[in-house]
Amino acid sequence: MKKQKSDIAVLLDFAGSYKALTFLGLGLSAAAMLLSMVPYICIWLAARDLIAVAPDWTRAGSVARYGWLAFGFAVGGIVLYFAGLMCTHLAAFRTAANIRKQGVAHLMQAPLGWFDANASGLVRGRLDAAAADTETLLAHNLADIVGTVTLFVAMLALMLVFDWRMGAACLLAAVISILAMFSMMGGRNAGFMAQYQAALDRMSKAGTEYVRGIPVVKIFQQTVYSFRAFQQSIEDYSRFAGHYNAEVCSKPQSVNLTFTEGAFVFLVPAALFLAPGALAGGDFAGFVTNFAFYAVFSAILSTALARIMFASSGMMLASGALARIRTVTGAPTLEAPACPKLPQGNRVAFRDVSFTYAGAARPALSHLTFTAEPGQTVALVGPSGGGKTTAASLIPRFWDAAEGVVEVGGVDVRQIDPHVLMDRVAFVFQNSRLFKQSLLENIRAGRPQATRQQVLAAAEAAQCGDILAKLPEGLDTVIGTEGVYLSGGEAQRIALARAILKDAPIVVLDEATAFADPENEALIQKALVRLTAGKTVIMIAHRLSTVVGADRIIVLDEGRAVEQGAHAELLAKGGLYAKMWADYNQSVQWKIQSGEER
Ligand code: ADP
Numbered sequence: 387m388k389k390q391k392s393d394i395a396v397l398l399d400f401a402g403s404y405k406a407l408t409f410l411g412l413g414l415s416a417a418a419m420l421l422s423m424v425p426y427i428c429i430w431l432a433a434r435d436l437i438a439v440a441p442d443w444t445r446a447g448s449v450a451r452y453g454w455l456a457f458g459f460a461v462g463g464i465v466l467y468f469a470g471l472m473c474t475h476l477a478a479f480r481t482a483a484n485i486r487k488q489g490v491a492h493l494m495q496a497p498l499g500w501f502d503a504n505a506s507g508l509v510r511g512r513l514d515a516a517a518a519d520t521e522t523l524l525a526h527n528l529a530d531i532v533g534t535v536t537l538f539v540a541m542l543a544l545m546l547v548f549d550w551r552m553g554a555a556c557l558l559a560a561v562i563s564i565l566a567m568f569s570m571m572g573g574r575n576a577g578f579m580a581q582y583q584a585a586l587d588r589m590s591k592a593g594t595e596y597v598r599g600i601p602v603v604k605i606f607q608q609t610v611y612s613f614r615a616f617q618q619s620i621e622d623y624s625r626f627a628g629h630y631n632a633e634v635c636s637k638p639q640s641v642n643l644t645f646t647e648g649a650f651v652f653l654v655p656a657a658l659f660l661a662p663g664a665l666a667g668g669d670f671a672g673f674v675t676n677f678a679f680y681a682v683f684s685a686i687l688s689t690a691l692a693r694i695m696f697a698s699s700g701m702m703l704a705s706g707a708l709a710r711i712r713t714v715t716g717a718p719t720l721e722a723p724a725c726p727k728l729p730q731g732n733r734v735a736f737r738d739v740s741f742t743y744a745g746a747a748r749p750a751l752s753h754l755t756f757t758a759e760p761g762q763t764v765a766l767v768g769p770s771g772g773g774k775t776t777a778a779s780l781i782p783r784f785w786d787a788a789e790g791v792v793e794v795g796g797v798d799v800r801q802i803d804p805h806v807l808m809d810r811v812a813f814v815f816q817n818s819r820l821f822k823q824s825l826l827e828n829i830r831a832g833r834p835q836a837t838r839q840q841v842l843a844a845a846e847a848a849q850c851g852d853i854l855a856k857l858p859e860g861l862d863t864v865i866g867t868e869g870v871y872l873s874g875g876e877a878q879r880i881a882l883a884r885a886i887l888k889d890a891p892i893v894v895l896d897e898a899t900a901f902a903d904p905e906n907e908a909l910i911q912k913a914l915v916r917l918t919a920g921k922t923v924i925m926i927a928h929r930l931s932t933v934v935g936a937d938r939i940i941v942l943d944e945g946r947a948v949e950q951g952a953h954a955e956l957l958a959k960g961g962l963y964a965k966m967w968a969d970y971n972q973s974v975q976w977k978i979q980s981g982e983e984r
């Protein structure tokens with residue numbers, strides 16, 4: 387099995403051709419670190435020369451040269467550091483852009499049904515935020531890590547040049563500081579960090595729920611304490627955070643900060659210990675300059691260690707972001723056929739079709755078989771949750787059947803080019819959503835190349851005349867802005883105009899009249915007659931009066947077709963349909979009576 391790629395490798399792959407720029411940036415950052423060490427060596431050289439000529443300072447002519455040299459290298463180091471950051475930033479921004487692009491491109495391949503469970507705005511927002519979260523790591527932290535590693539390697543080399551014992555004393559402090567840092571994050575605390583993150587997630591989710599529920603809270607005069615889950619998640623989080631601070635972090639962090647800020651804690655005792663030997667050895671001046679070097683140099687060590695600290699948090703942020711990105715790029719995709727077949731005609735057929743939603747215990751459909759010929763209307767009826775919507779959504783491949791075959795024009799829908807399939811099927815849902823565009827654009831979405839005249843004709847056919855008449859700019863009125871809103875029934879008629887304009891040979895209606903008031907319903911029924919004339923129609927309706935004329939009625943209960951036939955046949959059978967019909971008539975009767983009483 388292939389070794390799993392590290393998070394950083396995965397992120398770098400997203401950079402594409404900009405990956406090289408990251409490496410260039412890291413190289414520049416390492417070079418910058420080396421340059422920024424040179425001034426310290428200059429200080430050492432200057433100190434050495436000064437001590438050599440003391441107290442006759444006039445002979446110390448070289449000192450000014452060292453000063454300029456130090457200045458030059460310090461500036462050079464800063465320039466290289468910025469150049470490096472420029473490269474890593476360019477690559478990081480490209481990476482974030484590519485993550486967004488690839489994520490969205492992947493989503494375009496996801497089955498439409500996937501978006502029911504994963505609201506598209508939310509997914510896009512999550513992808514966006516996750517992409518942004520990778521920036522700190524790629525643009526700053528990686529460069530800092532490389533810089534610090536370079537520093538340590540260079541320090542090892544410098545130890546050979548100067549006094550290795552004092553060098554070791556400096557390094558020891560750094561190593562202790564790093565160990566303390568890791569003991570907070572890794573090892574037995576790694577699991578704890580995951581728990582902490584989970585507590586944070588739970589709290590933000592419960593917070594969102596709470597904000598959504600504010601209207602309910604206000605109407606029923608409740609308090610925040612009624613949101614048990616929210617309260618619980620806040621308490622959990624504060625307990626975790628408190629525990630993490632007090633039990634896990636306090637000691638290591640004290641040690642870490644002590645040795646980061648006081649990198650010379652071992653240096654001074656080491657120097658005191660070594661001083662007598664140096665005095666006896668005769669080169670006391672050299673010893674003092676070495677000490678001066680390390681005392682000044684330890685400052686650079688502190689800065690580098692502090693950067694590593696930030697790097698580790700950037701790393702956690704990025705791997706969390708990557709996990710979220712994977713939920714998007716891991717979404718299922720619809721397989722497009724390798725050699726698509728063209729449907730012959732417009733018959734829709736289900737052959738022994740079964741389907742179970744991911745994670746569901748019971749199948750939503752089992753062994754459903756029926757045929758709808760062109761010009762025929764097949765109605766799906768049955769109790770709520772019976773599988774009607776599921777069956778309808780298999781036709782345009784919102785989902786793919788697990789067993790059996792759904793055919794359009796004699797061809798398995800999975801063998802049809804998705805564009806061809808979409809062109810053949812028009813869908814009208816229970817509550818149609820309109821885009822925040824003009825009515826013209828909204829209707830034209832059904833057939834983008836349609837002329838204004840054709841759009842108007844479709845709007846007429848869909849009985850939208852009254853809507854156009856009352857809006858200030860008619861067909862060009864933009865929906866959703868400046869107080870222009872349509873009622874559910876009106877929006878439904880606009881959606882029907884869109885479907886009429888599309889003029890697809892197969893029409894799927896899912897409870898298209900469910901939310902309409904009586905006045906709208908009559909208009910919608912008229913529009914439906916225009917939409918469905920001569921088409922293959924699959925119709926889902928809970929008002930049984932609308933299915934009486936259907937060529938075939940299929941009664942779905944718990945995913946099974948329990949009865950099939952025309953209205954009269956089914957009534958004669960005296961089964962589930964007959965009972966539903968009796969109930970339906972009773973409810974209509976009841977409505978009329980209660981209406982009369984008023
Ligand atoms: P109907 O349209 O007849 O009311 P559906 O086809 O919507 O019924 O639902 C059939 C069954 O599948 C129900 O048990 C429902 O809970 C389940 N179901 C519907 N949509 C989903 C989904 N997106 N994910 C999981 N289960 C679903």
Ligand code: MG
Pocket residue numbers: 774775776
């Ligand atoms: Mg339904």
